[in-house]
Amino acid sequence: MNTRLQHDLISALRDPYHSIPPTWLYDQRGSELFEAITRLPSYYPTRTEFGIFDAHRGAIAAALPAGCLLVELGSGSSRKTVPLLQSLSAPAGYVPLDISADYLADAVEEVRARVPEVPVHPRVADFTRDFDLPPGLPPHTRRVGFFPGSTIGNLREGDAVVLLRRCRRLLGDDAAFLVGVDLEKSPEILMPAYDDPEGVTAAFNRNLLTRINRELGTGFDPEAFDHEARYFSNPPRIEMHLVCRKTTTVEVAGEAFTLAAGESLHTETSHKYSLAYFQTLAAAAGWSLDRHWSDPDGYFAVLLLCGDGGG
Known part of the structure:
Protein backbone atom coordinates (compact mmCIF):
# COMPACT_ATOMS: atom_id res chain seq x y z
CA MET A 1 0.00 0.00 0.00
CA SER A 42 -4.86 22.40 -28.66
CA TYR A 43 -1.95 21.89 -26.25
CA TYR A 44 0.38 24.73 -27.22
CA PRO A 45 3.03 24.60 -24.41
CA THR A 46 5.04 21.60 -25.62
CA ARG A 47 5.23 22.49 -29.31
CA THR A 48 5.93 26.13 -28.43
CA GLU A 49 8.77 25.15 -26.11
CA PHE A 50 10.12 22.77 -28.77
CA GLY A 51 10.04 25.68 -31.21
CA ILE A 52 12.08 27.81 -28.81
CA PHE A 53 14.70 25.06 -28.41
CA ASP A 54 14.79 24.46 -32.17
CA ALA A 55 15.27 28.16 -32.89
CA HIS A 56 17.75 28.89 -30.09
CA ARG A 57 19.42 25.56 -29.27
CA GLY A 58 22.87 26.82 -30.29
CA ALA A 59 22.58 29.91 -28.12
CA ILE A 60 21.18 27.92 -25.19
CA ALA A 61 23.96 25.33 -25.39
CA ALA A 62 26.60 28.06 -25.73
CA ALA A 63 25.28 29.71 -22.55
CA LEU A 64 25.91 26.52 -20.55
CA PRO A 65 29.38 25.48 -19.37
CA ALA A 66 31.41 22.75 -21.06
CA GLY A 67 31.72 19.58 -19.02
CA CYS A 68 28.53 20.27 -17.05
CA LEU A 69 26.30 17.75 -15.29
CA LEU A 70 22.69 18.08 -16.48
CA VAL A 71 20.11 17.41 -13.74
CA GLU A 72 16.53 17.19 -15.03
CA LEU A 73 13.45 17.41 -12.80
CA GLY A 74 10.54 15.30 -14.04
CA SER A 75 12.42 13.77 -16.95
CA GLY A 76 9.29 12.58 -18.77
CA SER A 77 9.91 11.27 -22.28
CA SER A 78 13.29 13.03 -22.77
CA ARG A 79 12.17 14.46 -26.14
CA LYS A 80 13.68 17.82 -25.22
CA THR A 81 16.63 16.35 -23.32
CA VAL A 82 18.33 14.32 -26.04
CA PRO A 83 18.76 17.25 -28.47
CA LEU A 84 20.03 19.43 -25.63
CA LEU A 85 22.59 16.82 -24.53
CA GLN A 86 23.69 16.44 -28.14
CA SER A 87 24.22 20.21 -28.36
CA LEU A 88 26.19 20.65 -25.12
CA SER A 89 29.98 20.75 -25.09
CA ALA A 90 31.28 17.48 -23.58
CA PRO A 91 28.53 17.00 -20.97
CA ALA A 92 29.91 15.06 -17.99
CA GLY A 93 26.66 13.24 -17.28
CA TYR A 94 22.89 13.31 -17.05
CA VAL A 95 20.80 12.88 -13.89
CA PRO A 96 17.09 12.37 -14.66
CA LEU A 97 14.64 12.57 -11.75
CA ASP A 98 11.08 11.29 -12.02
CA ILE A 99 8.37 10.07 -9.66
CA SER A 100 7.39 7.17 -11.98
CA ALA A 101 10.03 4.42 -11.86
CA ASP A 102 8.69 2.67 -14.96
CA TYR A 103 8.51 5.83 -17.02
CA LEU A 104 11.96 6.87 -15.82
CA ALA A 105 13.41 3.53 -16.91
CA ASP A 106 11.98 4.02 -20.41
CA ALA A 107 13.41 7.54 -20.63
CA VAL A 108 16.85 6.36 -19.46
CA GLU A 109 16.88 3.62 -22.09
CA GLU A 110 16.08 6.20 -24.78
CA VAL A 111 18.85 8.58 -23.68
CA ARG A 112 21.44 5.80 -23.40
CA ALA A 113 20.55 4.59 -26.89
CA ARG A 114 20.73 8.02 -28.51
CA VAL A 115 23.54 9.64 -26.51
CA PRO A 116 25.66 6.62 -25.46
CA GLU A 117 28.72 8.72 -24.65
CA VAL A 118 26.93 10.52 -21.78
CA PRO A 119 26.77 8.64 -18.44
CA VAL A 120 23.22 8.48 -17.05
CA HIS A 121 22.52 8.37 -13.31
CA PRO A 122 18.74 8.13 -12.77
CA ARG A 123 16.96 8.77 -9.49
CA VAL A 124 13.34 7.98 -8.64
CA ALA A 125 12.27 11.04 -6.67
CA ASP A 126 9.36 13.36 -5.97
CA PHE A 127 11.00 16.74 -6.51
CA THR A 128 8.24 18.49 -4.55
CA ARG A 129 9.73 16.88 -1.42
CA ASP A 130 13.28 16.75 -0.08
CA PHE A 131 15.53 14.54 -2.17
CA ASP A 132 19.23 13.99 -2.83
CA LEU A 133 21.15 13.40 -6.02
CA PRO A 134 22.41 9.85 -6.60
CA PRO A 135 25.89 8.90 -5.34
CA GLY A 136 28.88 8.27 -7.59
CA LEU A 137 28.33 11.18 -9.96
CA PRO A 138 31.10 11.74 -12.54
CA PRO A 139 33.50 14.71 -12.22
CA HIS A 140 31.96 17.84 -13.72
CA THR A 141 32.59 21.56 -14.05
CA ARG A 142 29.20 22.83 -12.91
CA ARG A 143 25.72 21.48 -12.34
CA VAL A 144 22.94 22.65 -14.62
CA GLY A 145 19.33 22.12 -13.61
CA PHE A 146 16.83 21.45 -16.38
CA PHE A 147 13.12 21.92 -15.67
CA PRO A 148 11.22 22.20 -18.98
CA GLY A 149 7.53 21.93 -19.72
CA SER A 150 6.29 24.73 -17.40
CA THR A 151 5.92 22.12 -14.65
CA ILE A 152 6.96 24.71 -12.08
CA GLY A 153 3.60 26.37 -12.76
CA ASN A 154 1.88 23.37 -11.13
CA LEU A 155 3.22 24.48 -7.75
CA ARG A 156 1.74 27.08 -5.48
CA GLU A 157 3.82 30.24 -5.33
CA GLY A 158 5.36 29.42 -1.95
CA ASP A 159 6.08 25.84 -3.00
CA ALA A 160 7.72 27.07 -6.21
CA VAL A 161 10.08 29.22 -4.15
CA VAL A 162 10.82 26.26 -1.85
CA LEU A 163 11.65 24.08 -4.86
CA LEU A 164 13.86 26.75 -6.41
CA ARG A 165 15.66 27.13 -3.08
CA ARG A 166 16.07 23.35 -2.75
CA CYS A 167 17.57 23.18 -6.25
CA ARG A 168 19.86 26.09 -5.40
CA ARG A 169 21.23 24.01 -2.53
CA LEU A 170 21.54 20.76 -4.49
CA LEU A 171 23.06 22.28 -7.60
CA GLY A 172 25.49 24.62 -5.84
CA ASP A 173 26.34 28.31 -5.72
CA ASP A 174 27.84 28.41 -9.21
CA ALA A 175 25.06 26.39 -10.85
CA ALA A 176 22.79 27.32 -13.71
CA PHE A 177 19.11 26.43 -14.01
CA LEU A 178 17.21 26.22 -17.30
CA VAL A 179 13.45 26.55 -16.63
CA GLY A 180 10.46 26.53 -18.96
CA VAL A 181 7.74 29.01 -17.97
CA ASP A 182 4.27 29.37 -19.45
CA LEU A 183 3.44 33.06 -19.84
CA GLU A 184 0.18 34.91 -19.23
CA LYS A 185 -2.32 34.78 -22.11
CA SER A 186 -6.04 34.86 -22.83
CA LYS A 272 0.84 31.49 -15.84
CA TYR A 273 3.54 34.07 -15.16
CA SER A 274 4.89 37.32 -16.46
CA LEU A 275 8.67 37.34 -16.83
CA ALA A 276 8.98 40.10 -14.24
CA TYR A 277 6.92 38.23 -11.66
CA PHE A 278 8.73 34.94 -12.13
CA GLN A 279 12.00 36.79 -11.76
CA THR A 280 10.91 37.94 -8.28
CA LEU A 281 10.14 34.32 -7.30
CA ALA A 282 13.55 33.19 -8.53
CA ALA A 283 15.28 36.02 -6.66
CA ALA A 284 13.54 34.99 -3.44
CA ALA A 285 15.24 31.61 -3.81
CA GLY A 286 18.70 33.00 -4.56
CA TRP A 287 18.61 32.84 -8.37
CA SER A 288 19.12 35.68 -10.82
CA LEU A 289 17.83 35.82 -14.39
CA ASP A 290 20.77 35.70 -16.78
CA ARG A 291 18.84 35.64 -20.07
CA HIS A 292 15.75 34.16 -21.67
CA TRP A 293 14.40 32.96 -25.00
CA SER A 294 10.78 33.16 -26.15
CA ASP A 295 8.53 32.40 -29.13
CA PRO A 296 7.30 35.15 -31.50
CA ASP A 297 3.83 35.18 -29.91
CA GLY A 298 5.16 35.49 -26.35
CA TYR A 299 3.33 32.37 -25.20
CA PHE A 300 6.25 30.69 -23.48
CA ALA A 301 9.78 31.39 -22.29
CA VAL A 302 12.89 29.39 -21.48
CA LEU A 303 14.78 31.14 -18.68
CA LEU A 304 18.42 30.71 -17.73
CA LEU A 305 18.85 31.33 -14.00
CA CYS A 306 22.24 31.59 -12.35
CA GLY A 307 23.45 31.35 -8.79
CA ASP A 308 25.77 33.86 -7.14
CA GLY A 309 28.82 32.37 -8.80
CA GLY A 310 27.20 31.98 -12.22
CA GLY A 311 26.39 34.33 -15.04
Whole structure:
Protein backbone atom coordinates (compact mmCIF):
# COMPACT_ATOMS: atom_id res chain seq x y z
CA MET A 1 0.00 0.00 0.00
CA ASN A 2 1.19 3.51 -0.84
CA THR A 3 1.16 5.22 2.56
CA ARG A 4 2.13 8.63 1.18
CA LEU A 5 -0.72 8.56 -1.32
CA GLN A 6 -3.08 7.46 1.48
CA HIS A 7 -1.92 10.37 3.65
CA ASP A 8 -2.36 12.90 0.84
CA LEU A 9 -5.77 11.55 -0.14
CA ILE A 10 -7.07 11.63 3.44
CA SER A 11 -5.74 15.18 3.84
CA ALA A 12 -7.47 16.21 0.61
CA LEU A 13 -10.80 14.65 1.59
CA ARG A 14 -10.70 16.26 5.04
CA ASP A 15 -9.83 19.64 3.53
CA PRO A 16 -12.95 21.57 2.44
CA TYR A 17 -11.16 22.46 -0.81
CA HIS A 18 -10.27 18.77 -1.53
CA SER A 19 -6.90 19.52 -3.13
CA ILE A 20 -4.45 16.66 -3.75
CA PRO A 21 -0.82 17.11 -4.95
CA PRO A 22 -0.61 16.84 -8.76
CA THR A 23 2.39 14.50 -8.63
CA TRP A 24 -0.06 11.61 -8.04
CA LEU A 25 -1.36 12.05 -11.59
CA TYR A 26 1.90 10.63 -12.92
CA ASP A 27 1.95 6.88 -12.58
CA GLN A 28 2.96 4.89 -15.67
CA ARG A 29 -0.43 5.31 -17.35
CA GLY A 30 -0.72 8.95 -16.29
CA SER A 31 2.71 9.72 -17.75
CA GLU A 32 1.73 8.03 -21.02
CA LEU A 33 -1.51 10.03 -21.19
CA PHE A 34 0.29 13.28 -20.46
CA GLU A 35 2.74 12.50 -23.25
CA ALA A 36 -0.30 12.08 -25.53
CA ILE A 37 -1.66 15.44 -24.33
CA THR A 38 1.56 17.18 -25.34
CA ARG A 39 0.98 16.08 -28.94
CA LEU A 40 -2.59 17.43 -29.20
CA PRO A 41 -3.28 20.41 -31.50
CA SER A 42 -4.86 22.40 -28.66
CA TYR A 43 -1.95 21.89 -26.25
CA TYR A 44 0.38 24.73 -27.22
CA PRO A 45 3.03 24.60 -24.41
CA THR A 46 5.04 21.60 -25.62
CA ARG A 47 5.23 22.49 -29.31
CA THR A 48 5.93 26.13 -28.43
CA GLU A 49 8.77 25.15 -26.11
CA PHE A 50 10.12 22.77 -28.77
CA GLY A 51 10.04 25.68 -31.21
CA ILE A 52 12.08 27.81 -28.81
CA PHE A 53 14.70 25.06 -28.41
CA ASP A 54 14.79 24.46 -32.17
CA ALA A 55 15.27 28.16 -32.89
CA HIS A 56 17.75 28.89 -30.09
CA ARG A 57 19.42 25.56 -29.27
CA GLY A 58 22.87 26.82 -30.29
CA ALA A 59 22.58 29.91 -28.12
CA ILE A 60 21.18 27.92 -25.19
CA ALA A 61 23.96 25.33 -25.39
CA ALA A 62 26.60 28.06 -25.73
CA ALA A 63 25.28 29.71 -22.55
CA LEU A 64 25.91 26.52 -20.55
CA PRO A 65 29.38 25.48 -19.37
CA ALA A 66 31.41 22.75 -21.06
CA GLY A 67 31.72 19.58 -19.02
CA CYS A 68 28.53 20.27 -17.05
CA LEU A 69 26.30 17.75 -15.29
CA LEU A 70 22.69 18.08 -16.48
CA VAL A 71 20.11 17.41 -13.74
CA GLU A 72 16.53 17.19 -15.03
CA LEU A 73 13.45 17.41 -12.80
CA GLY A 74 10.54 15.30 -14.04
CA SER A 75 12.42 13.77 -16.95
CA GLY A 76 9.29 12.58 -18.77
CA SER A 77 9.91 11.27 -22.28
CA SER A 78 13.29 13.03 -22.77
CA ARG A 79 12.17 14.46 -26.14
CA LYS A 80 13.68 17.82 -25.22
CA THR A 81 16.63 16.35 -23.32
CA VAL A 82 18.33 14.32 -26.04
CA PRO A 83 18.76 17.25 -28.47
CA LEU A 84 20.03 19.43 -25.63
CA LEU A 85 22.59 16.82 -24.53
CA GLN A 86 23.69 16.44 -28.14
CA SER A 87 24.22 20.21 -28.36
CA LEU A 88 26.19 20.65 -25.12
CA SER A 89 29.98 20.75 -25.09
CA ALA A 90 31.28 17.48 -23.58
CA PRO A 91 28.53 17.00 -20.97
CA ALA A 92 29.91 15.06 -17.99
CA GLY A 93 26.66 13.24 -17.28
CA TYR A 94 22.89 13.31 -17.05
CA VAL A 95 20.80 12.88 -13.89
CA PRO A 96 17.09 12.37 -14.66
CA LEU A 97 14.64 12.57 -11.75
CA ASP A 98 11.08 11.29 -12.02
CA ILE A 99 8.37 10.07 -9.66
CA SER A 100 7.39 7.17 -11.98
CA ALA A 101 10.03 4.42 -11.86
CA ASP A 102 8.69 2.67 -14.96
CA TYR A 103 8.51 5.83 -17.02
CA LEU A 104 11.96 6.87 -15.82
CA ALA A 105 13.41 3.53 -16.91
CA ASP A 106 11.98 4.02 -20.41
CA ALA A 107 13.41 7.54 -20.63
CA VAL A 108 16.85 6.36 -19.46
CA GLU A 109 16.88 3.62 -22.09
CA GLU A 110 16.08 6.20 -24.78
CA VAL A 111 18.85 8.58 -23.68
CA ARG A 112 21.44 5.80 -23.40
CA ALA A 113 20.55 4.59 -26.89
CA ARG A 114 20.73 8.02 -28.51
CA VAL A 115 23.54 9.64 -26.51
CA PRO A 116 25.66 6.62 -25.46
CA GLU A 117 28.72 8.72 -24.65
CA VAL A 118 26.93 10.52 -21.78
CA PRO A 119 26.77 8.64 -18.44
CA VAL A 120 23.22 8.48 -17.05
CA HIS A 121 22.52 8.37 -13.31
CA PRO A 122 18.74 8.13 -12.77
CA ARG A 123 16.96 8.77 -9.49
CA VAL A 124 13.34 7.98 -8.64
CA ALA A 125 12.27 11.04 -6.67
CA ASP A 126 9.36 13.36 -5.97
CA PHE A 127 11.00 16.74 -6.51
CA THR A 128 8.24 18.49 -4.55
CA ARG A 129 9.73 16.88 -1.42
CA ASP A 130 13.28 16.75 -0.08
CA PHE A 131 15.53 14.54 -2.17
CA ASP A 132 19.23 13.99 -2.83
CA LEU A 133 21.15 13.40 -6.02
CA PRO A 134 22.41 9.85 -6.60
CA PRO A 135 25.89 8.90 -5.34
CA GLY A 136 28.88 8.27 -7.59
CA LEU A 137 28.33 11.18 -9.96
CA PRO A 138 31.10 11.74 -12.54
CA PRO A 139 33.50 14.71 -12.22
CA HIS A 140 31.96 17.84 -13.72
CA THR A 141 32.59 21.56 -14.05
CA ARG A 142 29.20 22.83 -12.91
CA ARG A 143 25.72 21.48 -12.34
CA VAL A 144 22.94 22.65 -14.62
CA GLY A 145 19.33 22.12 -13.61
CA PHE A 146 16.83 21.45 -16.38
CA PHE A 147 13.12 21.92 -15.67
CA PRO A 148 11.22 22.20 -18.98
CA GLY A 149 7.53 21.93 -19.72
CA SER A 150 6.29 24.73 -17.40
CA THR A 151 5.92 22.12 -14.65
CA ILE A 152 6.96 24.71 -12.08
CA GLY A 153 3.60 26.37 -12.76
CA ASN A 154 1.88 23.37 -11.13
CA LEU A 155 3.22 24.48 -7.75
CA ARG A 156 1.74 27.08 -5.48
CA GLU A 157 3.82 30.24 -5.33
CA GLY A 158 5.36 29.42 -1.95
CA ASP A 159 6.08 25.84 -3.00
CA ALA A 160 7.72 27.07 -6.21
CA VAL A 161 10.08 29.22 -4.15
CA VAL A 162 10.82 26.26 -1.85
CA LEU A 163 11.65 24.08 -4.86
CA LEU A 164 13.86 26.75 -6.41
CA ARG A 165 15.66 27.13 -3.08
CA ARG A 166 16.07 23.35 -2.75
CA CYS A 167 17.57 23.18 -6.25
CA ARG A 168 19.86 26.09 -5.40
CA ARG A 169 21.23 24.01 -2.53
CA LEU A 170 21.54 20.76 -4.49
CA LEU A 171 23.06 22.28 -7.60
CA GLY A 172 25.49 24.62 -5.84
CA ASP A 173 26.34 28.31 -5.72
CA ASP A 174 27.84 28.41 -9.21
CA ALA A 175 25.06 26.39 -10.85
CA ALA A 176 22.79 27.32 -13.71
CA PHE A 177 19.11 26.43 -14.01
CA LEU A 178 17.21 26.22 -17.30
CA VAL A 179 13.45 26.55 -16.63
CA GLY A 180 10.46 26.53 -18.96
CA VAL A 181 7.74 29.01 -17.97
CA ASP A 182 4.27 29.37 -19.45
CA LEU A 183 3.44 33.06 -19.84
CA GLU A 184 0.18 34.91 -19.23
CA LYS A 185 -2.32 34.78 -22.11
CA SER A 186 -6.04 34.86 -22.83
CA PRO A 187 -8.43 32.17 -21.55
CA GLU A 188 -9.47 31.54 -25.16
CA ILE A 189 -6.02 30.05 -25.74
CA LEU A 190 -5.64 28.45 -22.33
CA MET A 191 -8.93 26.61 -21.88
CA PRO A 192 -8.74 24.26 -24.91
CA ALA A 193 -5.24 23.24 -23.83
CA TYR A 194 -6.64 21.84 -20.57
CA ASP A 195 -10.00 20.54 -21.84
CA ASP A 196 -9.25 19.12 -25.28
CA PRO A 197 -12.10 17.94 -27.53
CA GLU A 198 -10.41 14.54 -27.90
CA GLY A 199 -10.92 13.86 -24.17
CA VAL A 200 -7.30 12.90 -23.46
CA THR A 201 -6.95 15.36 -20.58
CA ALA A 202 -10.19 14.02 -19.09
CA ALA A 203 -8.77 10.49 -19.24
CA PHE A 204 -5.51 11.73 -17.70
CA ASN A 205 -7.40 13.36 -14.85
CA ARG A 206 -9.69 10.37 -14.19
CA ASN A 207 -6.70 8.01 -14.22
CA LEU A 208 -5.85 9.44 -10.80
CA LEU A 209 -8.96 7.72 -9.39
CA THR A 210 -7.99 4.46 -11.10
CA ARG A 211 -4.57 4.71 -9.50
CA ILE A 212 -6.05 5.45 -6.07
CA ASN A 213 -8.34 2.41 -6.38
CA ARG A 214 -5.43 0.19 -7.39
CA GLU A 215 -2.99 1.32 -4.73
CA LEU A 216 -5.37 1.94 -1.82
CA GLY A 217 -8.27 -0.41 -2.52
CA THR A 218 -10.85 2.39 -2.60
CA GLY A 219 -14.10 2.26 -4.54
CA PHE A 220 -14.07 5.41 -6.68
CA ASP A 221 -16.02 5.15 -9.93
CA PRO A 222 -13.95 7.25 -12.37
CA GLU A 223 -16.89 7.56 -14.75
CA ALA A 224 -18.96 9.18 -11.99
CA PHE A 225 -16.63 12.21 -12.14
CA ASP A 226 -16.49 14.89 -14.82
CA HIS A 227 -13.21 16.49 -15.82
CA GLU A 228 -13.42 20.27 -15.53
CA ALA A 229 -10.88 23.00 -16.30
CA ARG A 230 -11.40 26.38 -14.63
CA TYR A 231 -9.73 29.69 -15.50
CA PHE A 232 -8.85 32.27 -12.84
CA SER A 233 -7.31 35.67 -13.50
CA ASN A 234 -5.87 36.58 -10.09
CA PRO A 235 -3.34 35.08 -10.05
CA PRO A 236 -3.53 33.85 -13.66
CA ARG A 237 -3.99 30.08 -13.63
CA ILE A 238 -5.91 27.06 -14.82
CA GLU A 239 -7.22 24.56 -12.27
CA MET A 240 -8.20 20.98 -13.07
CA HIS A 241 -10.98 19.35 -11.07
CA LEU A 242 -12.80 16.02 -10.93
CA VAL A 243 -16.42 16.93 -10.25
CA CYS A 244 -18.87 14.43 -8.72
CA ARG A 245 -21.98 13.76 -10.76
CA LYS A 246 -23.69 12.13 -7.79
CA THR A 247 -23.10 11.73 -4.07
CA THR A 248 -20.13 9.41 -3.60
CA THR A 249 -18.88 7.74 -0.42
CA VAL A 250 -15.50 6.03 -0.19
CA GLU A 251 -13.60 4.47 2.68
CA VAL A 252 -9.91 5.21 3.21
CA ALA A 253 -8.01 3.58 6.09
CA GLY A 254 -11.29 2.80 7.86
CA GLU A 255 -12.62 6.35 7.58
CA ALA A 256 -15.65 7.12 5.40
CA PHE A 257 -15.70 10.26 3.27
CA THR A 258 -18.66 11.60 1.31
CA LEU A 259 -18.50 13.95 -1.65
CA ALA A 260 -21.82 15.50 -2.61
CA ALA A 261 -22.93 15.96 -6.21
CA GLY A 262 -21.12 19.03 -7.56
CA GLU A 263 -18.20 18.77 -5.12
CA SER A 264 -14.82 18.32 -6.72
CA LEU A 265 -11.36 16.95 -6.13
CA HIS A 266 -8.84 19.60 -7.16
CA THR A 267 -6.06 17.70 -8.94
CA GLU A 268 -3.77 20.28 -10.56
CA THR A 269 -3.08 23.98 -10.95
CA SER A 270 -1.09 25.53 -13.79
CA HIS A 271 0.06 29.07 -13.03
CA LYS A 272 0.84 31.49 -15.84
CA TYR A 273 3.54 34.07 -15.16
CA SER A 274 4.89 37.32 -16.46
CA LEU A 275 8.67 37.34 -16.83
CA ALA A 276 8.98 40.10 -14.24
CA TYR A 277 6.92 38.23 -11.66
CA PHE A 278 8.73 34.94 -12.13
CA GLN A 279 12.00 36.79 -11.76
CA THR A 280 10.91 37.94 -8.28
CA LEU A 281 10.14 34.32 -7.30
CA ALA A 282 13.55 33.19 -8.53
CA ALA A 283 15.28 36.02 -6.66
CA ALA A 284 13.54 34.99 -3.44
CA ALA A 285 15.24 31.61 -3.81
CA GLY A 286 18.70 33.00 -4.56
CA TRP A 287 18.61 32.84 -8.37
CA SER A 288 19.12 35.68 -10.82
CA LEU A 289 17.83 35.82 -14.39
CA ASP A 290 20.77 35.70 -16.78
CA ARG A 291 18.84 35.64 -20.07
CA HIS A 292 15.75 34.16 -21.67
CA TRP A 293 14.40 32.96 -25.00
CA SER A 294 10.78 33.16 -26.15
CA ASP A 295 8.53 32.40 -29.13
CA PRO A 296 7.30 35.15 -31.50
CA ASP A 297 3.83 35.18 -29.91
CA GLY A 298 5.16 35.49 -26.35
CA TYR A 299 3.33 32.37 -25.20
CA PHE A 300 6.25 30.69 -23.48
CA ALA A 301 9.78 31.39 -22.29
CA VAL A 302 12.89 29.39 -21.48
CA LEU A 303 14.78 31.14 -18.68
CA LEU A 304 18.42 30.71 -17.73
CA LEU A 305 18.85 31.33 -14.00
CA CYS A 306 22.24 31.59 -12.35
CA GLY A 307 23.45 31.35 -8.79
CA ASP A 308 25.77 33.86 -7.14
CA GLY A 309 28.82 32.37 -8.80
CA GLY A 310 27.20 31.98 -12.22
CA GLY A 311 26.39 34.33 -15.04
